[in-house]
Amino acid sequence: TVQHAFYGEAEQAGIRTPPQRYSVYMTFTMSSPLARDLQVLLARWSGAIAQLMKGKTIGQVEPNRVDGIGVDTGEALDLAPAGLTVTVGLGPGLFTDAYGLADKKPTLMRELKALPSDAFQPGLTGGDLSLQACADDPQVAYHAIRDLARMAKGTAATNWTVMGFGRASAGKGQSTPRNLMGYKDGTRNITEDADFEKFVFVKDSGPAWTQGGSYQVVRKIQMHIENWDADRVSDQNTVFGRDKRAGAPLSGGTEFTTPDFHAKGAGGAEKISPTSHIALAAHENNGGVKILRRGYNYTDGLNQYGLLDAGLLFISYQNDPAHFETLQAKLGSSDRLNEYISHIGSGIFFVPPAAKQGHYLAEGLFA
Numbered sequence: 001t002v003q004h005a006f007y008g009e010a011e012q013a014g015i016r017t018p019p020q021r022y023s024v025y026m027t028f029t030m031s032s033p034l035a036r037d038l039q040v041l042l043a044r045w046s047g048a049i050a051q052l053m054k055g056k057t058i059g060q061v062e063p064n065r066v067d068g069i070g071v072d073t074g075e076a077l078d079l080a081p082a083g084l085t086v087t088v089g090l091g092p093g094l095f096t097d098a099y100g101l102a103d104k105k106p107t108l109m110r111e112l113k114a115l116p117s118d119a120f121q122p123g124l125t126g127g128d129l130s131l132q133a134c135a136d137d138p139q140v141a142y143h144a145i146r147d148l149a150r151m152a153k154g155t156a157a158t159n160w161t162v163m164g165f166g167r168a169s170a171g172k173g174q175s176t177p178r179n180l181m182g183y184k185d186g187t188r189n190i191t192e193d194a195d196f197e198k199f200v201f202v203k204d205s206g207p208a209w210t211q212g213g214s215y216q217v218v219r220k221i222q223m224h225i226e227n228w229d230a231d232r233v234s235d236q237n238t239v240f241g242r243d244k245r246a247g248a249p250l251s252g253g254t255e256f257t258t259p260d261f262h263a264k265g266a267g268g269a270e271k272i273s274p275t276s277h278i279a280l281a282a283h284e285n286n287g288g289v290k291i292l293r294r295g296y297n298y299t300d301g302l303n304q305y306g307l308l309d310a311g312l313l314f315i316s317y318q319n320d321p322a323h324f325e326t327l328q329a330k331l332g333s334s335d336r337l338n339e340y341i342s343h344i345g346s347g348i349f350f351v352p353p354a355a356k357q358g359h360y361l362a363e364g365l366f367a
């Protein structure tokens, strides 16, 4: 079974890490007004996550006293590390005068702009802290979040959460999985180290503690599944600009052939519609901008009308939140996909770099 390191000299695990099969994502709101409580929580979370990623408990399951309460809740006891990573993010509300941390703000940290696709539901936005747990065993990911949420009590309260049951993006060397619309997702994603340095990780003149971090944007995107399933496959292909089974761009070739957005068909129309998802999102049509997508399929079962309630937990990493906004401003107004999706949840978090051995996450924030 795979095991990832928590401590390191560069970024936190769970960004460049090839996506594991399952995820549990949770956000928290500070209930304490004290920066000191935040600091203690980040130190305790760091120690706990380091243990969890090794497949260990975070304390006793059965204390010696019969009437004692366990520190670790125990449901991952006999499970291997399962490639667990827990990635911690810090929300914009922390870098304010209220916590005395305004001058430590990551250079580009702010709330996301309002975007044309926003259809947020109450209780699915924002947060002061985020935890992204990913593992090849869903119970290992859930256990991590559960025990870390428990540890946060008194300092931060649970806000909103999404459980991802299947990866919907690909990392280096991985085959491309499919999202719930049946299409390969992650074909053209960031995989090369040079692109990670250029587009994902922060390297600027801002606070030293932020260097090597990344901005995490999360969107809970509901799919109107029944409508999608009633659409002809030829139209579905037009929506994405790709072929359903092979994943090849409609300009021709195989899955990894570079799309030709200028290629024209017999009638003179572009083979890849200019309002298809890939034409609008491709770096060739966005001044070269790329983002790392690391999303998961999710389901909340059925809605009140008996319709399938499911979609994509979209998570992207970039060294400038404006990169996401540029893409989503275009997608939100023109994407053919919009007929079949709603952005119902949203958040932005700064993911600090990894903790060095013997230290804890975002330690420099409190220096």
Ligand code: HEM
Binding pocket: 179, 181, 183, 184, 185, 186, 187, 188, 189, 219, 221, 223, 240, 242, 259, 277, 278, 279, 281, 282, 283, 291, 293, 311, 312, 314, 324, 327, 328, 331, 341
């Ligand atoms: C590409 C699905 C939302 C950005 C793709 C592809 C699919 C897909 C099937 C083609 C395969 C690939 O290259 O990975 C979806 C679905 C979404 C969604 C089902 C919502 C439910 C978003 C959002 C963004 C985004 C919100 C960013 C704001 C991109 C980018 C590409 C892409 C940058 C690569 C385009 C290229 O370079 O060819 N998406 N996507 N997607 N998507 Fe999405």
